[in-house]
Amino acid sequence: MILKPQVKRSSNGFMMGLIEIKNLSKIYESGEEKVGALVDVDLRIDRGEFISVMGPSGSGKSTLLTILGGLNHPTTGEVVVDDIPIYKLPLERLADFRREYLGFIFQSFQLIPYLTVIENVMLPLSITERSNREQIKMAEEILERTGLKKKEKRLPDQLSGGEQERVAIARALVNAPPILLADEPTGNLDTKTGKEIMELFKSLNSEGQTIIMVTHNPENAGYSSRKVHLRDGKIANGL
Amino acid sequence: MKLKDISINNLRRRKGKVFFLILGLTIGITTVISLVSISRLMNEDISNKLDEFGANILIIPRSDDLSLSYGGMNIGGVTMDAYALKDSDIAKIRQIEVQENISAISPKFIGTVEIEGKKVPLMGVHFQEETRLKKWWKVHGEIPKNNEEVLLGNELAVKLFKSTNDPLTINGKKVRISGVLGETGSQDDFLIFADLGFVQEALNKPRAVSLIEVSAYCNTCPIEEIVNQISKKLPHAKVTAIKQTLQTKMEALDHFKKFSIGISIIVLVIGALIVFTNMMASVNERKKEIGIFRAIGFRKSHIVRIIFLEALIVGLIAGVTGYLLGLGISHFIGPMFLGMKSVKWVIDPALAIGAIFLSALTGILSSIYPAIHASKMDPTEALRAL
Numbered sequence: 001m002i003l004k005p006q007v008k009r010s011s012n013g014f015m016m017g018l019i020e021i022k023n024l025s026k027i028y029e030s031g032e033e034k035v036g037a038l039v040d041v042d043l044r045i046d047r048g049e050f051i052s053v054m055g056p057s058g059s060g061k062s063t064l065l066t067i068l069g070g071l072n073h074p075t076t077g078e079v080v081v082d083d084i085p086i087y088k089l090p091l092e093r094l095a096d097f098r099r100e101y102l103g104f105i106f107q108s109f110q111l112i113p114y115l116t117v118i119e120n121v122m123l124p125l126s127i128t129e130r131s132n133r134e135q136i137k138m139a140e141e142i143l144e145r146t147g148l149k150k151k152e153k154r155l156p157d158q159l160s161g162g163e164q165e166r167v168a169i170a171r172a173l174v175n176a177p178p179i180l181l182a183d184e185p186t187g188n189l190d191t192k193t194g195k196e197i198m199e200l201f202k203s204l205n206s207e208g209q210t211i212i213m214v215t216h217n218p219e220n221a222g223y224s225s226r227k228v229h230l231r232d233g234k235i236a237n238g239l
Numbered sequence: 240m241k242l243k244d245i246s247i248n249n250l251r252r253r254k255g256k257v258f259f260l261i262l263g264l265t266i267g268i269t270t271v272i273s274l275v276s277i278s279r280l281m282n283e284d285i286s287n288k289l290d291e292f293g294a295n296i297l298i299i300p301r302s303d304d305l306s307l308s309y310g311g312m313n314i315g316g317v318t319m320d321a322y323a324l325k326d327s328d329i330a331k332i333r334q335i336e337v338q339e340n341i342s343a344i345s346p347k348f349i350g351t352v353e354i355e356g357k358k359v360p361l362m363g364v365h366f367q368e369e370t371r372l373k374k375w376w377k378v379h380g381e382i383p384k385n386n387e388e389v390l391l392g393n394e395l396a397v398k399l400f401k402s403t404n405d406p407l408t409i410n411g412k413k414v415r416i417s418g419v420l421g422e423t424g425s426q427d428d429f430l431i432f433a434d435l436g437f438v439q440e441a442l443n444k445p446r447a448v449s450l451i452e453v454s455a456y457c458n459t460c461p462i463e464e465i466v467n468q469i470s471k472k473l474p475h476a477k478v479t480a481i482k483q484t485l486q487t488k489m490e491a492l493d494h495f496k497k498f499s500i501g502i503s504i505i506v507l508v509i510g511a512l513i514v515f516t517n518m519m520a521s522v523n524e525r526k527k528e529i530g531i532f533r534a535i536g537f538r539k540s541h542i543v544r545i546i547f548l549e550a551l552i553v554g555l556i557a558g559v560t561g562y563l564l565g566l567g568i569s570h571f572i573g574p575m576f577l578g579m580k581s582v583k584w585v586i587d588p589a590l591a592i593g594a595i596f597l598s599a600l601t602g603i604l605s606s607i608y609p610a611i612h613a614s615k616m617d618p619t620e621a622l623r624a625l
Binding site: 072097102113 | 240241242244245248249251252253527528531532533534535536537538539540541618619
């Protein structure tokens with residue numbers, strides 16, 4: 001079985017459940033002490049939503065994002081994406097799930113320093129059966145969209161912070177994943193560039209892209225369609 | 240883009256470290272190739288020297304009533320029947336297919352003569368061939384150069400009270416003793432050596448040969464093969480290999496082989512350790528990068544493949560450079576070791592392919608643990624910032 005996202009984008013505004021989190025808890029144990037990073041979280045995210053996850057540090061934002069990202073097994077509870085209980089998948093299948101369903105935008109861009117802009121963007125495609133020509137076409141299309149087509153042969157360290165962020169966004173989107181996960185996407189950018197990036201997110205969302213964004217910044221959260229506040233591992237609002 | 244592009248680009252980026260990684264493995268392969276080549280040269284050189292040292296094939300007439308005993312000195316009763324060997328047989332031996340393996344052919348004719356009232360054995364030889372065969376001969380005086388000179392065995396010289404330059408009469412023919420053999424501890428001490436033609440004439444048996452000793456190089460061709468081929472050429476003769484000398488030679492060569500295998504293993508293990516530590520360091524350095532790969536959806540097997548591809552590329556490069564360096568070193572250092580003047584360039588494709596294969600194998604085997612370690616890294620730990 002190959003994990004393939006079903007195409008049912010909600011461009012018409014009709015909401016369909018995409019992600020369902022039930023009774024989710026994550027307990028970290030350090031010696032005798034047990035810390036509940038997330039406690040009994042229930043959350044439903046529909047297709048086409050733009051969610052911002054907010055809360056003070058230590059509130060469980062990052063844990064929630066890594067669990068949604070299929071990188072962190074929960075202690076209890078279930079995460080169901082597109083009817084797939086992802087943590088019941090074998091580990092290698094979970095990797096396939098990430099490839100097909102998720103686009104990650106990391107806090108500090110996390111580009112591969114020895115690969116050019118276009119190679120960085122093609123990274124998620126390199127483990128698919130797609131031909132080189134097809135990969136280049138897909139990567140160029142998305143670079144056009146993020147405004148970096150002209151710099152595709154450069155290495156990451158020859159780019160500004162904003163440009164690197166755009167490469168990271170292009171890499172997250174090249175595979176057309178149903179879900180975009182972003183962790184403080186403007187954290188390392190100046191205000192002006194940060195706004196540009198948020199405008200890009202907004203326009204992507206208006207085309208039906210589901211986005212889940214962790215942020216401290218209330219201004220950024222203003223771009224989202226729903227805010228989820230976390231406090232001490234619990235959802236304080238938003239359901 | 241495919242996984243190999245990621246491996247190649249990564250190797251390109253870390254040129255300095257990759258250089259040392261390749262160097263480490265190259266040194267290993269170079270040493271193995273030099274050792275193999277030098278020990279091959281040694282084998283060849285030593286076995287040739289050993290082969291030249293005494294005869295390893297004995298040819299005698301296929302005769303029923305032959306009671307000739309060279310070692311035990313009973314040389315009477317050699318019958319000159321139809322099976323007897325002749326001068327012309329020597330040329331036939333030279334015609335065998337593996338003639339290049341023959342180092343020396345020394346025909347002998349043995350008879351007894353009376354000298355000053357004493358019966359003494361006389362042996363006709365070709366001195367040039369005989370001295371090639373008997374490298375241990377030490378002569379006080381000179382080796383006979385013509386028909387009028389003879390060589391005396393040590394014991395016989397004492398028995399006859401003769402020494403170098405004394406005259407001697409053999410069956411009425413006057414000759415001069417050109418030299419006396421140093422003690423050999425063999426039957427040679429009791430013989431008079433003279434030119435084969437002279438002896439045949441003196442004993443009135445023209446062209447007759449009692450036995451032929453052959454020294455053959457048998458490291459490229461088994462001795463049995465040489466024996467067979469000579470037997471075919473000389474159906475009237477009995478050709479036998481002197482196995483005892485063979486056995487000793489084989490043992491000597493075996494020691495060299497064991498020695499070089501031992502050293503090769505040690506050096507390869509060191510090379511593998513260099514690759515291992517280097518790969519391990521590289522994997523730990525790339526923790527974050529591997530985390531990104533995993534988050535993007537790379538399977539564990541993809542990570543393993545990236546690392547193995549890098550090890551394979553490094554191994555192949557080290558294999559080629561190691562082989563070429565090893566070839567060069569053995570070419571220039573080998574002869575120095577062995578006291579040879581020069582050796583010809585020998586490019587052995589099997590050795591070249593072996594070197595490259597061994598290098599790639601070492602690279603991959605020593606990357607197994609680092610690759611598994613990399614694939615097991617926790618992506619969330621690698622992406623702390625997330």
